[in-house]
Amino acid sequence: MFIELDFQSETPIYEQLKTEIIVGIASGQLTPGERLPSVRQMASDIGINLHTVNKAYTQLKEEGYLLIHRQRGVVVNPEGPEAMTKERQAQLRQILRPLIADSLCRQMTEKELTTFIQSIYDELKEDRSK
Amino acid sequence: MFIELDFQSETPIYEQLKTEIIVGIASGQLTPGERLPSVRQMASDIGINLHTVNKAYTQLKEEGYLLIHRQRGVVVNPEGPEAMTKERQAQLRQILRPLIADSLCRQMTEKELTTFIQSIYDELKEDRSK
Numbered sequence: 001m002f003i004e005l006d007f008q009s010e011t012p013i014y015e016q017l018k019t020e021i022i023v024g025i026a027s028g029q030l031t032p033g034e035r036l037p038s039v040r041q042m043a044s045d046i047g048i049n050l051h052t053v054n055k056a057y058t059q060l061k062e063e064g065y066l067l068i069h070r071q072r073g074v075v076v077n078p079e080g081p082e083a084m085t086k087e088r089q090a091q092l093r094q095i096l097r098p099l100i101a102d103s104l105c106r107q108m109t110e111k112e113l114t115t116f117i118q119s120i121y122d123e124l125k126e127d128r129s130k
Numbered sequence: 131m132f133i134e135l136d137f138q139s140e141t142p143i144y145e146q147l148k149t150e151i152i153v154g155i156a157s158g159q160l161t162p163g164e165r166l167p168s169v170r171q172m173a174s175d176i177g178i179n180l181h182t183v184n185k186a187y188t189q190l191k192e193e194g195y196l197l198i199h200r201q202r203g204v205v206v207n208p209e210g211p212e213a214m215t216k217e218r219q220a221q222l223r224q225i226l227r228p229l230i231a232d233s234l235c236r237q238m239t240e241k242e243l244t245t246f247i248q249s250i251y252d253e254l255k256e257d258r259s260k
Contacts, residue, residue, distance in 0.1 A: 019228040026231035065235070084236040092229065093250060098149040099222065100250050101156035105195070106214040110251050117247055120223060120230050121240050 003046050013048055017056040025065060025076060027124045032078035036066070039074075133176050143178055147186040155195060155206060157254045162208035166196070169204075 003020045005013060024030040036057075037045055043053045057074060060066040064081035068074050103113055133150045135143060154160040166187075167175055173183045187204060190196040194211035198204050233243055 019231075022228055022235060023231040026234040080237075081232075081235055084233060084238045088236070089246070092233070092246075095229065096247065096250055097254075098152055099225065100247070101149075101153040101254055102211075103214060103222070104156040104251075104254060105152065105211055106218070107210075108214045110248075113251065114244060114247065116219070116222075117226065117230070117244065118240075120226055121234075121243065124227075124231055124234060 003042075005046060005048070014052045014055040014059075017046075017048075017053065018060055021056070021060060022065060023124065025080075027126075030076050032076055032080070034076045035072075036074040036076070133172075135176060135178070144182045144185040144189075147176075147178075147183065148190055151186070151190060152195060153254065155210075157256075160206050162206055162210070164206045165202075166204040166206070 003017065005016050005020070007013070009016065021030065021036070030036070036042065039050055039053045039057060042057075043050045057066060057068060061068050064077055064079070066074055067077045100113065108116075133147065135146050135150070137143070139146065151160065151166070160166070166172065169180055169183045169187060172187075173180045187196060187198065191198050194207055194209070196204055197207045230243065238246075
């Protein structure tokens with residue numbers, strides 16, 4: 001799996017790493033039960049701090065994306081994270097509302113917005129079918 | 131206009147205030163050319179620091195949402211912000227990609243996601259027609 005990080009970005013590296021892994025799982029590039037590099041190996045592979053990898057892995061474990069076994073190492077949780085809840089959907093609405101409002105103000109139509117979202121969805125699905 | 135802030139939230143207050151104003155403009159609760167309370171008045175109305183309001187107003191001015199006149203005060207820019215650019219769309223894709231990936235992993239279907247986005251859009255439009 002190819003991990004792409006932007007060291008110039010304002011987004012913390014551990015968050016970027018989390019995103020890369022979640023996108024990897026969503027797109028099927030990472031399959032259920034697949035083994036990920038150990039904390040030490042991942043840190044060395046992508047040239048970042050051990051603690052940064054550890055923070056990302058720990059949070060992904062708490063969120064149900066990964067399992068961390070003492071012996072088998074880090075694997076993609078075959079059961080995956082908890083299904084979307086009402087609470088999480090409310091949070092997502094809070095995040096999306098200002099983004100959609102901003103797009104509206106910038107003259108993006110509903111049709112354009114839907115097509116745009118669709119294209120991101122398709123891109124993830126496309127990776128899955130590779 | 132009704133400004134709703136969550137003082138328990140991790141999102142900085144100036145960002146919340148910005149969001150409230152952008153949503154207000156998108157939904158038509160704030161109309162082009164409409165006057166907003168002065169920095170001092172807004173700070174006093176909602177019980178927050180002058181500098182916090184100033185930061186929100188200044189950024190909204192830079193983004194093209196507001197005009198700040200020495201005499202006429204703060205008004206909603208009738209021309210609005212710059213139309214959506216390729217660069218901004220690329221940024222939006224960066225923000226939406228992990229959110230959509232996470233929703234996919236949480237078994238939200240494409241149809242559910244589209245309906246969800248649609249409902250946020252409709253909510254903003256509905257306020258507009260009031």
